Amino acid sequence: MKDGISKHNGNNDDKLDPGELHNLSKQLSTLLENDNNQNSIDYLDVRGAILNEGAVDGRPLSDNGKLEIRSLGIAFYELFSGGQLTAGADTLGHTAAESEVDELFGHNPTKRRSLQSNTSLDSLSQVQSPSMASKSVEPLKLLGLPTALCDLISNMIDNVDGDSHDNGGTYGLISEVRDDLKLMIDSPSLYLQDVDLTKAVNVGLQFGGSLYGREAELQTLKECSQRSISSECEVAMICGTSGIGKSKLSREFARSVNDDDGSIFLSGRFDRLESQPLHAISSAFDKYCAWVTMEDQSTAEKVSTALKENMGEEMACLILMISGSAIKDHRFFFFGACRDDEMSESHPLNSMLTSMNSLCGTKTTKIQLTSMSKEALNEMVSTELSLLPRITRPLANILHHKTKGSPLFVKQVMMELFKQRLLYPSLSRRRWVWETNKILDMKIPDNVATFITNTFDRLSFEVVSALVILSCFGAGADISLIEVLEKEIEQPLIAPLEDAVAHSVLGKRNGKIYFMHDKLQEAAYSKMRPEERCLHHNRYGLALGFVAVRERDDRLLLTAVTQINQGGPQAVIDDEQAVVMANLNLDAGKKAMNMSDFFAAHSFFDHGISYLRLRREHWNEHYDLSLELFNFAAKCALMNAEHGNVPAAVELIKTTLSSLDEELPSAVTPTVIKKHLDNTKKQLALLSDDTLLSYLAMVNPSKIFAVELLVKLYGSLTLFGERATQRIIPLRVIQLSLTYGMSPHSPSAFAQYGSYLALIEDEFEEGYRYVKFALSLMKKIPSRAHDSTTMFWSTHTRIHVEPMQSSIECYLDAYKAAMKSGNTYAVSSASVYNNCCLWSGKELNAVVDSMKDTMKESKYHKNFVVLTLMMPMFRVALRLIGQSDAPAPQQDNLTNAFGETFSEGDNAGKYATLLHTMYFAKLSEALIFRELNEAEDAAEKYFSVDRL
Numbered sequence: 001m002k003d004g005i006s007k008h009n010g011n012n013d014d015k016l017d018p019g020e021l022h023n024l025s026k027q028l029s030t031l032l033e034n035d036n037n038q039n040s041i042d043y044l045d046v047r048g049a050i051l052n053e054g055a056v057d058g059r060p061l062s063d064n065g066k067l068e069i070r071s072l073g074i075a076f077y078e079l080f081s082g083g084q085l086t087a088g089a090d091t092l093g094h095t096a097a098e099s100e101v102d103e104l105f106g107h108n109p110t111k112r113r114s115l116q117s118n119t120s121l122d123s124l125s126q127v128q129s130p131s132m133a134s135k136s137v138e139p140l141k142l143l144g145l146p147t148a149l150c151d152l153i154s155n156m157i158d159n160v161d162g163d164s165h166d167n168g169g170t171y172g173l174i175s176e177v178r179d180d181l182k183l184m185i186d187s188p189s190l191y192l193q194d195v196d197l198t199k200a201v202n203v204g205l206q207f208g209g210s211l212y213g214r215e216a217e218l219q220t221l222k223e224c225s226q227r228s229i230s231s232e233c234e235v236a237m238i239c240g241t242s243g244i245g246k247s248k249l250s251r252e253f254a255r256s257v258n259d260d261d262g263s264i265f266l267s268g269r270f271d272r273l274e275s276q277p278l279h280a281i282s283s284a285f286d287k288y289c290a291w292v293t294m295e296d297q298s299t300a301e302k303v304s305t306a307l308k309e310n311m312g313e314e315m316a317c318l319i320l321m322i323s324g325s326a327i328k329d330h331r332f333f334f335f336g337a338c339r340d341d342e343m344s345e346s347h348p349l350n351s352m353l354t355s356m357n358s359l360c361g362t363k364t365t366k367i368q369l370t371s372m373s374k375e376a377l378n379e380m381v382s383t384e385l386s387l388l389p390r391i392t393r394p395l396a397n398i399l400h401h402k403t404k405g406s407p408l409f410v411k412q413v414m415m416e417l418f419k420q421r422l423l424y425p426s427l428s429r430r431r432w433v434w435e436t437n438k439i440l441d442m443k444i445p446d447n448v449a450t451f452i453t454n455t456f457d458r459l460s461f462e463v464v465s466a467l468v469i470l471s472c473f474g475a476g477a478d479i480s481l482i483e484v485l486e487k488e489i490e491q492p493l494i495a496p497l498e499d500a501v502a503h504s505v506l507g508k509r510n511g512k513i514y515f516m517h518d519k520l521q522e523a524a525y526s527k528m529r530p531e532e533r534c535l536h537h538n539r540y541g542l543a544l545g546f547v548a549v550r551e552r553d554d555r556l557l558l559t560a561v562t563q564i565n566q567g568g569p570q571a572v573i574d575d576e577q578a579v580v581m582a583n584l585n586l587d588a589g590k591k592a593m594n595m596s597d598f599f600a601a602h603s604f605f606d607h608g609i610s611y612l613r614l615r616r617e618h619w620n621e622h623y624d625l626s627l628e629l630f631n632f633a634a635k636c637a638l639m640n641a642e643h644g645n646v647p648a649a650v651e652l653i654k655t656t657l658s659s660l661d662e663e664l665p666s667a668v669t670p671t672v673i674k675k676h677l678d679n680t681k682k683q684l685a686l687l688s689d690d691t692l693l694s695y696l697a698m699v700n701p702s703k704i705f706a707v708e709l710l711v712k713l714y715g716s717l718t719l720f721g722e723r724a725t726q727r728i729i730p731l732r733v734i735q736l737s738l739t740y741g742m743s744p745h746s747p748s749a750f751a752q753y754g755s756y757l758a759l760i761e762d763e764f765e766e767g768y769r770y771v772k773f774a775l776s777l778m779k780k781i782p783s784r785a786h787d788s789t790t791m792f793w794s795t796h797t798r799i800h801v802e803p804m805q806s807s808i809e810c811y812l813d814a815y816k817a818a819m820k821s822g823n824t825y826a827v828s829s830a831s832v833y834n835n836c837c838l839w840s841g842k843e844l845n846a847v848v849d850s851m852k853d854t855m856k857e858s859k860y861h862k863n864f865v866v867l868t869l870m871m872p873m874f875r876v877a878l879r880l881i882g883q884s885d886a887p888a889p890q891q892d893n894l895t896n897a898f899g900e901t902f903s904e905g906d907n908a909g910k911y912a913t914l915l916h917t918m919y920f921a922k923l924s925e926a927l928i929f930r931e932l933n934e935a936e937d938a939a940e941k942y943f944s945v946d947r948l
Contacts, residue, residue: 069171073156080149081139146192147430148388152180180388195386195432200425204504205418207384207411211252213376214245217367221253221335224365228333233362236335237353240369242519243408243448246337249369253335269475340368371405380410385432395423395434402444408517409448415504416455417442452523459503464527466496467505471524472536472563476506476514481544481559488543538567542577545584554591561588565607575615579622582611586629593636602636605629627705634712639824653713662706662732664713668724676731677761680753683738689773693780698741707733707743715824727756744783750774751793758797771797788818788825792832799836808836824861830854831866835873844881851877872921876928916942 078084140150155170156177171177184191211218221236228234238246254265343350353364372380378396382389403409417423417439426433445451456464469485470477470493479494486493497513500506507516515521528536541563548557561584572578585608592601608629612618619626654664665672684692698704714729733749751774758767771794778790791814798807811833818826834851838844851874858867919942926935 069156069174069177070158072177073153073158076153077140077157080145080153081143083139141430147194148184148191148386151391151431152177152184152388176390180390183388190383190386191388193386194430195425197425197427197430200432205384205415205423209248209251210380210383211245211248212380212383212407213372214249214252214369217249217369218252218256220365220367221249222256224335225253225257225333234333234365235362236333236365236367238335238337238367238369239340241341241406242339243406243517244369244371245407246369248407249367250335250337372400372407372410373405374400377405377410380407381414384414387431394436395439398436398439402442403448406448408519409451412448412451412455413444416451419458448519449523449526452519453526456523456527459500459505460496462492463496463499463503464524465491466493467500467524468527469493469536469540470497470506470513471515471521471527472533472540472566473559475518475521476512479508479511479513481556482513484547484556485540485543488547489539534567534571536567537563537565538571541565541567542580545580549584557584558588558591561585561604561607565603568607569610569614572611572614578611578614579625582608582622582625582629584608585611586625586632589629589632589636593632598636598639602633602640605633605636609633624701627701631705631708650713650716653709653716657706657709657713660702660706660709662710662736664725664728664732668728670724673724673727676728677756680731680734683735687738689769689776692773693777695737696741698737698743698746700740703736703740704743707736707745711745711748730756742777742781744781744786745789747774747778747781748786748789748793750777751790755793755796758800764797764801767797768801784817785821786823788814788821788823788829791817792825792829795832804836804840808833808840811836824863827854827858827861827863827866830857831870834870838873838877844877848874848877848881868918869921872925876925879929 140153141147158170217238221238224234224236238249240246250267254267257263258265338349353366374397377400378389378393381387381396381399382392385392399410399413403413414423417434422438422442423432423434425431445454456467459467469491470482473481482493482497497506501508501513504516505520507514515524525533541560544556544560545564547553548560564581564584569578572581585604589601589604589608592598592604612622612626612629615621657663698707710729710733714726717723717726717729730749730752733743733745734753737743737746737749750770754767754770754774756767757763757770761767774790774794778787791810795807795810795814798810801807811829814829815826815833817823818829830850831854834847834854837847837850851870855867855870855874858870919938922938923935923942926932926938
C-alpha cells in the first residue's frame with residue numbers, strides 16, 4: 001500500500017493480531033491528525049470534505065455535504081488500497097481520472113490531507129457510477145482489511161445514492177464519521193477486529209462480563225467502601241427487580257477493588273432451597289481461607305496460634321478459620337443485594353436495615369437499580385456484537401421497546417433471535433446482521449419470566465424434565481450429587497443437563513452445574529404443578545437419604561432431608577415412612593447443631609416433630625425418638641431467643657416433670673425452700689469431695705430428661721418472675737445427681753448451691769467449698785457445653801472471697817466458654833463482667849465500648865433482663881466520663897420476651913423479674929449521683945414489686 005499505509009496479509013481467514021491492530025489504529029490516528037500534530041479528529045480535508053464539528057455544527061448535510069463524505073470515502077479507499085476506485089471495482093491500478101487526483105493531491109499523503117481545493121465536487125463524484133456501491137470495497141476486503149473499516153468506507157462512498165446495506169446505513173452527518181473513526185482508534189480490538197465466524201456459527205451468541213450504564217451506581221458503591229474502611233461504619237444494599245443487574249454490579253465492584261487496592265472480595269449466596277447450614281457464610285469464608293493458605297502464610301500462622309490459645313491444642317490443625325486476633329488490623333465493608341420488589345415493609349431484611357443505624361450506629365446506603373437507558377442498551381449491543389453504535393442503534397431501540405431495558409430480558413431475547421436466525425453471523429458480511437422487520441413483528445411477552453418459560457417449550461422433554469429436577473435443589477447442585485440421583489431414580493439427568501448447558505440455560509464450573517440466572521431456575525420450577533411439587537421433593541429426598549445413611553455422608557444427608565422437608569407431611573404415604581423421615585431429621589438437626597447453625601437445626605427438629613405427629617401414639621410407640629426431637633427443638637429455640645409463650649411453656653414443663661415422677665410443689669413457700677435446703681445439706685454432709693468426684697455418670701433416660709427440663713424451667717422462670725421456684729431447682733438437680741449419677745448439668749447446680757449458701761445464707765466457707773468443687777467436677781465431665789454456666793455461678797461467690805480485680809476475669813472466661821459452645825449464658829456473663837469492671841475501677845472508655853457490644857448482643861438475643869439491667873449502668877459510665885449525651889431512661893417502656901409492651905403500672909405480677917431488676921438498677925444509679933428523690937421513688941417501687 002502506498003503513501004506509508006502498510007498492507008495486511010490478504011488471507012481473508014486470518015484475524016488481525018494485536019500488533020497489527022495497534023499499527024492500523026495508529027495509522028488511522030495519523031490520518032486524522034492535523035498538520036500541527038494535535039491529537040484530535042476535528043480536522044481532515046480531502047478536496048473540501050471537512051471533518052470539523054465546529055464548522056458543520058451537527059447539522060444534516062446538504063447534497064453538497066453528502067458529496068463531501070463521498071469524496072472522503074474515495075480518499076480513504078485510495079489510501080488503504082493503493083489504487084484508484086474504478087467502475088469495475090476489481091482493478092487496483094490507476095484509472096483515467098488518476099491524473100486529476102494526482103494533480104489535486106500529489107503523491108504525498110500529508111499534502112493530500114491538507115490541500116483544500118475549490119474544484120467542483122461534481123467532477124470527482126462522477127469518477128464512479130452508482131453501480132459501484134455494492135462492490136466498492138471488495139478490493140479492500142481482498143487485502144484483508146477489517147470489515148468495520150471496509151463498511152465505513154463503503155457507507156461514505158455510497159452516501160450520495162442513499163444506498164444502505166442491511167443493518168448498515170449511510171452517513172447523514174460528518175460528525176458521525178468522526179465518531180466512528182474515534183471509536184476505531186480508541187478501541188481497535190473491539191471495532192477493528194473481525195468476528196470469529198467459526199466460533200460464532202458453532203457456539204452462538206456469547207455475552208461477556210462487561211457492565212453497561214451503571215457507572216454512577218458503581219461509583220457510589222466504591223465511595224461507600226472507602227468511607228467504611230477509612231472512618232465510618234457503613235453498609236450498602238443493592239436493590240432492584242430480578243434480572244436488573246445486581247449480581248453484575250457486585251462482580252464489577254469486586255473486580256475493581258481487587259485491582260485497585262488488593263482487597264479480598266468474599267461472597268455468599270442465600271438460597272431458599274440450599275441445604276447446607278450457614279452455606280452463604282461458609283462459602284464466603286472458604287474463599288478467604290483458600291487465599292490465606294495460598295497467599296498469606298504469615299496470617300495462616302497467626303490464625304493457627306490464635307486457635308491453639310483460644311480453642312486448645314486439639315484445634316491446632318485447623319488453620320482455615322478467621323480469628324479476631326489474627327485479622328485485628330483488617331477493615332471490612334459489607335454490602336448485599338436483594339429483590340426489593342418482592343419484600344414487604346415488614347420483611348426482616350427491611351426491619352434490619354431500618355434499625356441498623358439506631359442499633360449500632362451503622363449508616364445504610366441503598367443503591368436502587370432501574371432499567372437500562374436506550375444509550376446503555378445500545379452500548380451493550382454494540383459491544384457484544386463488535387459493531388459500531390451507529391450501526392446497532394436501530395436494533396437496540398427495538399430491543400429497548402420490547403424489554404423495557406431489563407438486562408436479563410435483553411440477553412434472553414437476543415439469544416432467542418439467534419436461535420430463530422433473526423440475528424446471525426453473516427459469512428459474506430463477516431459480521432453480525434439481523435432481520436429488522438421480522439424482529440419488529442416478533443411477539444414477545446411483557447415480562448422475562450413468561451418469556452423464559454415459553455422458550456423452555458422448544459427444548460426436548462428429557463431436557464426440561466432434567467431442568468425441573470435440578471430446580472428442586474435451588475440455583476444449582478454438585479455434579480456428583482446429580483450422578484447419584486440419576487442412578488437412584490433411574491432417569492437420565494447428566495446428558496440432558498449437558499444439552500441445557502449448550503443452550504446457555506445452565507453453566508458448569510468447579511464441579512457444579514447451575515442455572516445461569518434465578519429466573520431460569522424459577523421458570524424450570526414452575527413447570528411442576530404446585531400440588532405435585534411436594535411429591536417431587538419427597539421422592540428425591542428419600543432417594544438421596546438412603547444413600548446418605550448407607551455411605552455415612554453428612555453433606556448428602558443434609559441435602560436429602562432438606563428435600564424431604566420441602567415435600568412436607570402431605571407427601572408421606574404411610575406411618576412407617578413418617579418415622580423414617582423423623583429419624584432423618586433428628587440426625588440432620590444434630591449435624592446442624594454441631595455446625596452451630598441453630599436456626600437450621602431447629603427447623604430440622606421441628607419438621608421431625610411434624611412427621612411424628614402423623615402418628616397419634618408416637619409418645620408410646622416411639623418414646624426415645626419423640627423425647628430427643630422435642631428436647632433438641634427446645635434447646636435450639638432457647639438459643640435462637642424464640643421464647644414463645646413462656647407461661648404456657650412453664651406449665652407444660654411442670655406437667656411433663658410430674659409424668660416423670662419429679663413433680664414440683666404447687667406453692668413454693670419459704671418453708672418448702674428450707675425443707676429442700678436441709679435435705680440437700682443432710683445428704684452432702686456424709687460425702688467428701690473425692691467421693692462426689694468418683695460418682696458415675698447418670699444413665700437413666702427419664703432422669704436425664706428430667707434434669708434437662710428442670711434446667712429449662714429455671715431459664716423460663718427467669719423471664720416469668722417466679723423466683724421462689726427457681727431456688728429449689730438446683731437443689732432438685734443435686735438430689736437427682738446423688739441418687740442417679742452426675743449429669744452434664746450437675747456442676748452448674750453445685751455452683752448455684754454454693755452461691756446460695758454464701759450470698760443468701762451467709763455461709764461463705766461452705767458456699768466457697770461447693771463453688772470450688774463445682775469447678776473440679778466441671779473438668780471431670782466430658783461435655784463442655786455447660787462450662788460457662790458453672791463458671792458464671794461460681795464467680796458470683798469468688799468475687800466476694802478472692803481479689804475482685806482478678807476474679808472478675810472469670811466472668812470473661814465464662815463468656816468465652818459460652819461463645820464456643822453456643823450457651824445462652826454468654827450475654828449474662830458479659831453483662832455482669834461489664835458492671836464489675838465499672839465498680840472495680842477499670843478504664844471507663846474501654847468499659848463503655850464493651851457495654852455497647854454487650855447491649856447490641858442482648859438486643860439480638862432478646863435478653864431483656866440483661867438489657868434492662870445494663871441501660872442504667874451504661875448511663876452511669878457515660879456520665880462518669882463526662883458525656884452529656886447520655887441516653888434517656890428506657891426502662892419505663894420495654895418490649896419483653898413475650899412480644900408485649902408493659903409499663904411500671906402493670907400490676908399483674910407477670911413481669912415481676914423485669915420490673916424488679918429495672919427498679920434496682922434505677923435505685924443504684926440514683927444513689928451514685930445523690931439523686932435522693934429519684935432513689936426514694938425507685939426504692940419504693942422496688943420493694944412493691946418484691947412484695948408481689
